[in-house]
Amino acid sequence: MTTAKTTDKTAKTAAKTARSTAGAAGNGTKVRRARTAPAPSPVTPPATGPVAGHCDELLHALAPFRDQAGTAQSWGERLARVLAGGGRLLAAGNGGSAAQAQHLTAELVGRYRDDRPPFSAIALHADTSSTTAIANDYGVDEVFARQVRAHGREGDVLMLLSTSGASANLLSAAEAGREAGMSVWALTGPAPNPLAAGSDESLCVQAGSTATVQELHLVAVHMVCAAFDAALEDVLEGGSTDDAADA
Numbered sequence: 001m002t003t004a005k006t007t008d009k010t011a012k013t014a015a016k017t018a019r020s021t022a023g024a025a026g027n028g029t030k031v032r033r034a035r036t037a038p039a040p041s042p043v044t045p046p047a048t049g050p051v052a053g054h055c056d057e058l059l060h061a062l063a064p065f066r067d068q069a070g071t072a073q074s075w076g077e078r079l080a081r082v083l084a085g086g087g088r089l090l091a092a093g094n095g096g097s098a099a100q101a102q103h104l105t106a107e108l109v110g111r112y113r114d115d116r117p118p119f120s121a122i123a124l125h126a127d128t129s130s131t132t133a134i135a136n137d138y139g140v141d142e143v144f145a146r147q148v149r150a151h152g153r154e155g156d157v158l159m160l161l162s163t164s165g166a167s168a169n170l171l172s173a174a175e176a177g178r179e180a181g182m183s184v185w186a187l188t189g190p191a192p193n194p195l196a197a198g199s200d201e202s203l204c205v206q207a208g209s210t211a212t213v214q215e216l217h218l219v220a221v222h223m224v225c226a227a228f229d230a231a232l233e234d235v236l237e238g239g240s241t242d243d244a245a246d247a
C-alpha cells in the first residue's frame with residue numbers, strides 16, 4: 001500500500017512540474033509566481049584606502065592637466081595637416097605606454113568617432129619581429145631608434161610616451177627622429193625629464209603615480225584625436241596641406 005501511495009504522489013509531482021515547465025515555455029498555461037520578498041536595492045559601499053586614493057589622485061592631477069589641453073589640441077591640428085599631406089606618425093612606448101601609443105595609432109588607422117579616411121600611423125613596438133631582432137642584435141636601447149631611421153621621413157611626426165621620461169630606448173628614438181627631420185613630441189610624467197628635454201615639444205603630466213600618468217596620457221591621446229578629426233574637415237575641404245612642413 002505504501003509503495004502505491006508513494007508512486008501516486010510522485011506522479012502528481014511530476015505532472016505539476018510538467019505543467020510549470022510548459023507554462024514557462026509560453027504555451028498559454030498559467031504559471032503561479034512564487035511569493036518572494038523583493039530583492040533589497042543594492043547599496044554601493046564607499047571606496048576606501050587605495051581605491052579611494054586612486055580616484056583622488058586622478059582628480060587632483062586633472063586640473064593642472066587641463067591647463068595643458070592646448071598642447072594636445074595643437075598636436076591634433078598639426079597632425080591632421082601632416083597625415084592628410086601624405087606624412088606619417090610613428091609612436092612608441094614601453095609597457096603601459098606601449099598600449100597607449102598603440103591606442104593612438106589604432107584611432108588614426110581605424111577611426112576615432114566618425115568615419116573618415118585611414119591615415120598612416122605605426123606603433124613601433126607592435127612589430128614584434130623587428131623589435132626582438134633589433135633588441136637581440138643591437139641592444140634594447142636601439143629597438144625604436146632603428147625603426148625611426150627606417151620609417152621616419154622629414155616632416156613626419158614621432159610621438160613618444162613615457163611615464164618616467166627617462167627610458168633609454170625612447171631617448172635614442174627622440175634623437176633619431178630629430179636627426180631625420182621629424183617633429184618629436186613627448187607625452188611624459190612630471191617635468192623636468194630627459195625625454196621632454198630631448199624632444200621638440202612635450203606634454204608632461206604632473207602626477208606622483210605611474211598609474212595616474214598613464215590614465216591622463218590616454219585622455220591626451222583622445223584629445224589629440226578629437227582635435228585631429230575637427231581639423232581634418234577643414235584640411236580636406238580646403239584641399240590645402242601646404243603648412244604640413246610647419247608641424
Ligand SMILES: O=C(CO)[C@@H](O)[C@H](O)[C@H](O)[C@H](O)COP(=O)(O)O
Nearest residue numbers: 094095096097162163164165167210
Ligand atoms: O604599466 C606599467 C606600470 O603601470 C609598466 O608596465 C611600465 O609601463 C613599465 O615599467 C615601463 O617600462 C615604464 O617605462 P616608462 O613609462 O618609464 O618609459
